[in-house]
Amino acid sequence: MNGGELKFSTDTLSFDTVFTSLGSATVGVKIFNPQNQKITIASVHLANGASSPFHLNVDGKAGDGTNIDVAAGDSIYVFATVKVDPTDVNSPFIIQDRLVANLNGNDFSIPVIAYGQNAHYIRDSVLETQTWKTDKPYVIFGYAFVDSLQTLTIPAGCRIYMHANARLFVGGTLNATGTKKDSIIFQGDRLDRSYYGFEGYPGEWGGIYFLEYSTDSYLEHVVLANCGNSAQNAAPAAVQVSPDAHLSHTIQLTMNKVVIQNSIGYGLLCFNGSVKATNCLINSCGASALALLQGGNYQMDNCTITTYGSNKINHNDNPVAAILNYYFYNQTQYYSAPLTARFHNCAITGSLDNEVFIDSLKDAAATVNLSSCLIKQDPTKIRPWVTQSGNLYALSDGTMDPLYTDISKFNYRPLSNSPLLKHGTPPAPIDDLDDVIRSSPTSIGCYDPH
Secondary structure, eight states: OOSOOOEESSSOEEEEEEETTTOOOOEEEEEEOOSSSOEEEEEEEETTGGGOSEEEEETTEEBOEEEEEEOTTOEEEEEEEEOOOOOSOOSOEEEEEEEEEEETTEEEEEEEEEEEEOOEEEEEEEEOSEEOOSSSOEEEEEEEEEOTTOEEEEOTTOEEEEOTTOEEEESSEEEEEOOSTTOEEEEESOOOGGGGTSOOOTTSSOOEEEOTTOOOEEEESEEEESOOOOGGGOOSEEEEEOOOOOTTOOOSEEEESOEEEEESSEEEEEEEEEEEEESOEEEEESSOSEEEEEEEEEEEESOEEEEOOOSSOOOSSSOSEEEESEEESSSSOEEEOOEEEEEESOEEEESSSOOEEEEOOTTSOEEEEEESOEEESOGGGSOTTSEEESOEEEOTTSTTOOOEEEGGGTEEEEOTTOTTTTOOOSSOOSBOTTSOBOOSSOOSSSOOOO
């Protein structure tokens, strides 16, 4: 057969941004035979040959393809990977080649394009006191450990990309202060979102683990997205706080305007810790979004803590919030410690009938106060020793539904007719998660649109 035609399933074989020295997911293209008879493709190769940063797999075989028979109306798959060599360029740069298929002496081709990005790489490292830069992203493999008595400062606008096996351990102090415009974002290092259908998936990386001797850590306008796997043999949690080892009982972790989102495990998991959270959104978690176990000292103000099931998150069993003065580490043995937990102007909601489980054992004292909150819960199922005042209770029949804007898009801002609006009470923070000055009376939860 002379002549003939080949068609490609796309006009460009394109990778999203790829970190230098990191490699990439595979992207693929089909080459079609539109003829009504069999053809033999003489070769499928890259125009730049061996010098190309791209590598092919043609019709199931690594490397270039030769003399490939394709039945009438059929097709073959071609997959490509890329390895981007570092340069001295800080901003993204373009790597290009062409995918060429030869049929009967005629070349048919499409561009192959990748965007490379340099980064600061951290792999299995102990960090002393330092301040990170914003000139390039940070990519963490394995562990990064802020050593005891050391401080890691992360400035506004810093981007941190975590490999699938990565977790940040804090033995000293983490100071991450962003702004609404330049939030500090922790996310997975797979930038080729087309591989994921342009969506974030829970469990792409581990989380942040505050050890027992960590103290005075502060997070503001920080986003932790698509995380919560058990990397580095830790519990599956976006943020974990260990028992407070300081006799002075200083606050281990203060969170202001922090978003924890799309965790495959817990959102905030604490074991006898000391945490203060204001204007925080903890949502869409495979386990409890908030688990305060084995006692501890907690203050939660104007936070939204919520999970609704989705095609990525199973929300059938674990309530959104679990608050206990004990923790069973096997079937018969447990740890217990005094518990003080105060929730004011918080929204604790989800798709289960009862989203709060509060319990205590007599081994240790327990004080839990819920005031001016909207809670998805049958109030008769809350322990009688829990102090309650001015709360609204959302029920499975739709009573007091919080009426969020769009839970499928993680938009938990209340609609104009939401019972969250103007049902909060003083004291309240000056502004909300969006940096909007709060109305008077204030609203329940992390948002106060008006």
